Amino acid sequence: MSKPIHFPPDFIWGSATSAYQIEGSPLADGAGPSIWQRFCAVPGNVRDGDNGDIACDHYNRYKEDVALMARLGLKAYRFSVSWSRILPQGRGAVNQAGLDFYSKLIDELLAHGIEPMVTLYHWDLPAALDDRGGWLNPDIADWFTDYARILFQAFDGRVKSWATLNEPWVVTDGGYMHGTLAPGHRNLHEAALASHNLMRAHGSAVKAYREIGRHQIGIVVNIEPKYPASQSQEDLDATRRTDAYMNRQYLDPIFLGSYPAELKQMFGDAWPDWPAADFDLIGQQLDFVGINYYTRSVVRNEPSNWPLKVAPVRQPQATYTETGWEVFPQGLTDTLTTFTQRYGSMPVYIMENGSAFYDPPNAENGRVHDPLRIDCLRKNMQALSNALAQGVDVRGYMVWSLLDNLEWSLGFAKRFGIVHVNFETQQRTLKDSAYLYADIVASNGACLNPTV
Ligand code: BGC
Numbered sequence: 354m355s356k357p358i359h360f361p362p363d364f365i366w367g368s369a370t371s372a373y374q375i376e377g378s379p380l381a382d383g384a385g386p387s388i389w390q391r392f393c394a395v396p397g398n399v400r401d402g403d404n405g406d407i408a409c410d411h412y413n414r415y416k417e418d419v420a421l422m423a424r425l426g427l428k429a430y431r432f433s434v435s436w437s438r439i440l441p442q443g444r445g446a447v448n449q450a451g452l453d454f455y456s457k458l459i460d461e462l463l464a465h466g467i468e469p470m471v472t473l474y475h476w477d478l479p480a481a482l483d484d485r486g487g488w489l490n491p492d493i494a495d496w497f498t499d500y501a502r503i504l505f506q507a508f509d510g511r512v513k514s515w516a517t518l519n520e521p522w523v524v525t526d527g528g529y530m531h532g533t534l535a536p537g538h539r540n541l542h543e544a545a546l547a548s549h550n551l552m553r554a555h556g557s558a559v560k561a562y563r564e565i566g567r568h569q570i571g572i573v574v575n576i577e578p579k580y581p582a583s584q585s586q587e588d589l590d591a592t593r594r595t596d597a598y599m600n601r602q603y604l605d606p607i608f609l610g611s612y613p614a615e616l617k618q619m620f621g622d623a624w625p626d627w628p629a630a631d632f633d634l635i636g637q638q639l640d641f642v643g644i645n646y647y648t649r650s651v652v653r654n655e656p657s658n659w660p661l662k663v664a665p666v667r668q669p670q671a672t673y674t675e676t677g678w679e680v681f682p683q684g685l686t687d688t689l690t691t692f693t694q695r696y697g698s699m700p701v702y703i704m705e706n707g708s709a710f711y712d713p714p715n716a717e718n719g720r721v722h723d724p725l726r727i728d729c730l731r732k733n734m735q736a737l738s739n740a741l742a743q744g745v746d747v748r749g750y751m752v753w754s755l756l757d758n759l760e761w762s763l764g765f766a767k768r769f770g771i772v773h774v775n776f777e778t779q780q781r782t783l784k785d786s787a788y789l790y791a792d793i794v795a796s797n798g799a800c801l802n803p804t805v
Pocket residue numbers: 371374519520523575645705753760761769
């Protein structure tokens with residue numbers, strides 16, 4: 354018997370998106386190019402040659418999209434700001450029109466009673482900064498802080514929740530280690546350096562916020578709990594390695610003051626002894642941690658796999674989403690309880706959680722039936738409620754995503770939205786999961802419990 358689903362009365366329900374994935378018009382009104390625009394322009398980088406030139410045309414349709422959120426009863430909206438709209442060269446002269454776009458979006462949200470939750474960096478680095486080395490240049494901590502300060506000042510009072518980085522692990526693993534995401538490098542030394550500079554930039558921006566800001570600031574990390582395929586010492590060690598690399602690499606230095614020891618073994622010479630002073634900067638106190646949860650992985654030792662020597666083990670009985678991720682709701686509970694055990698109790702937000710399935714509109718009634726996404730949503734709600742019952746201080750949940758959008762190098766083919774987007778006509782259609790989510794929000798989760 355599953356336990357009753359229960360959420361605290363002030364629980365914050367919302368949805369999440371990111372700038373390059375939905376906005377379109379990347380160069381409008383004086384904006385500069387980002388590394389994603391460049392990356393998409395290289396044949397073979399993005400499935401079907403897709404790019405963010407139009408995406409969901411949110412740049413022009415933000416009012417319609419806010420109205421959709423209001424219709425769903427959402428209390429919060431997590432979105433990211435495109436750095437190169439604000440600073441076309443990444444630093445220096447401010448593009449007022451870029452600031453105006455986000456200012457209007459924030460006003461529109463507030464007018465509908467929706468709390469804006471802003472992420473400063475969701476992967477779309479200004480191309481001009483990449484030309485100077487991007488995340489490999491130590492000066493990026495200052496560039497990022499200057500950019501952050503502009504936003505803190507411009508939106509002070511209207512935005513009460515800030516996140517510095519979205520998923521630093523993906524930035525380095527996809528961008529600098531395996532080359533699957535912008536800027537597309539494949540280099541162990543660069544991955545180590547980018548990783549550390551991301552953390553310095555994070556810490557420096559939080560420090561700046563403490564001087565200027567009056568509300569909440571945190572970071573958003575993706576956690577994928579790792580389980581050993583067997584109890585052999587090799588598999589247990591492999592599990593520890595991959596957990597250190599993906600899950601503890603960013604949280605340990607913030608909360609425990611040092612990187613996991615496994616990273617040195619894994620990176621070898623590429624992992625220097627970082628200056629001790631950097632850890633004072635990185636370890637700034639946070640008001641919350643944002644966690645993105647999608648799946649788990651079961652792993653085994655595999656000496657031939659560079660650089661971790663780890664291989665995933667497919668679970669024959671499990672359901673997999675279209676991105677090849679196992680549906681494993683228990684992993685959400687485990688993620689939250691393990692986080693609290695390791696780092697202590699603190700406010701946590703699920704900043705992303707969702708699933709990709711292909712659900713075309715029904716030819717007869719035009720509705721979008723998405724039973725698999727609904728099943729995931731229900732199970733994840735149970736898992737989240739279980740974590741709350743075990744004492745984890747979860748304050749809110751942002752479903753990924755409001756809209757079907759550009760799933761990075763997988764293009765538009767993988768759809769995570771609770772709202773279907775026809776990329777030809779830009780028509781938005783609520784999927785069945787959106788109706789369920791609206792009920793969840795309205796009843797604070799109670800609609801998921803069986804009625805007796
Ligand atoms: C990212 C999103 C992405 C989602 C699904 C997260 O890693 O923050 O931008 O679309 O996962 O892959």
